[in-house]
Amino acid sequence: MTNNTAAKTGLVVSAHSADFVWRAGGAIALHTSRGYNMHVVCLSFGERGESAKLWRKGEMTEENVKAIRKEEAMAAAEVLGASIEFFDMGDYPLRADKDSLFRLADVYRRVQPHFVLSHSLHDPYNYDHPLATHLAQEARIIAQAEGYRPGEPIIGAPPVYCFEPHQPEQCNWKPDVLLDITSVWKKKYQAIQCMAGQEHLWEYYTRVALQRGVQAKRNIGITAVKTLTHAEGFQSIFPRVTEDLS
Template sequence: MSQSLLVVTAHVGDFAWRCGGAMALHAQRGVPVHLICLSYGENGESNAAWQGHDAVEREAVKQLRRAEAEAAATVLGVSSLDFYDLGDYPMPDSAEAVQRISQTMRRTNPAVVLTHPEHDPSNLDHCRTFDMVLRARMQSMAPGHGRDHIVPPQIMSFEPHQTELCGFKPNILLDITSVWDKKWQAMQSMPTQRNLWAYYERVAMQRGAQAGRRAKSTGQLYGEAYQSIFPTVMSTLVV
């Protein structure tokens, strides 16, 4: 089975802001990209949907956010999209969700899983997502949970909204210049959180500038930052 890229986010908007470039880049190269959204972010990440609507119903907000996520995922070239609808602010712990993520890992055989950092005091849903992803990874490699166990994938945390609060120390800068137009279009597919568009454009430009200083080639305009959780095995330090 060929390997894939798996993205697991707490809320439906997270993937567009934090790792939309990586998703578009790998999809463009023929790598299957699979996406799991643990919640619709209906309670804490959909302020614009609630404002000015006294009679708005939660189910309507969830359907709105689902439609936005589906549109963004289509732009980025996502192969499969799964919504768990766990609820948010706060997100509950879910052994069932861990098992479902583990089964997706076994089915899709990801080389890398992108998710939130371990620490984020401003949003504990992100911490819970990180914890469930690591538990699912552990389950996916255990033969006692099924003969289809896999080699455990690398886990990479994408950049949080406030890096200084989360102890986020990126060791990978990904050049997403060639697919920035797709990431920008995906972000604009989520008007409920349009307040984040300019913010994440600035983040991408800053990371692009940093990548340009370290790359062998020039021309990096947009980038994304990641922190790998496990060591990478290498046969040489000089390429």
């Protein structure tokens, strides 16, 4: 761990309890390995729309499904090295009121993230996903406002990255960042295996990581090509500010 990253933090806003694992588990594990404090907010447990396997077992209640999904998410977060909290806002549909918005703004103030990860801005297959990102964006703006809870430290302007949706071509999502997660892939897959309620997605997201790994190889120096096998894709919302284009 280096001193210049010891106090850095990252925030992940996940619509459902497994989204952060499929789409950003590598980023979380990679940054925790470098000394970042990574924090995940799950807005819902995905109890209605993301837990079909559990409901098919029969004799299942919504509270039981929530409890199982919470246990899975906590286990995955522990594997990845992240802290996690649950807003329990419900899903299908996910809806946010002003209290939820302020609650998330308070998380921003507490965490002081150096970067934020959330869903694509569009998703015609799942309206919960873009709602989560819009909530994350609005909470970020509120947390920057001097007039919100005056006297508290405001946040800066952390970059926001949209992680990969299930069907990117339909979501107007185009990656402009490919993150090499080869060194932490085994840890991500261990976290993926915690999500027993959606076992059908384990191999799907393995294929996604391999595909992004192949694409990443075409955009880096020759020395890293032999070692890079897995990657995650992200789409940035804000422009990068830099003094060096290399």
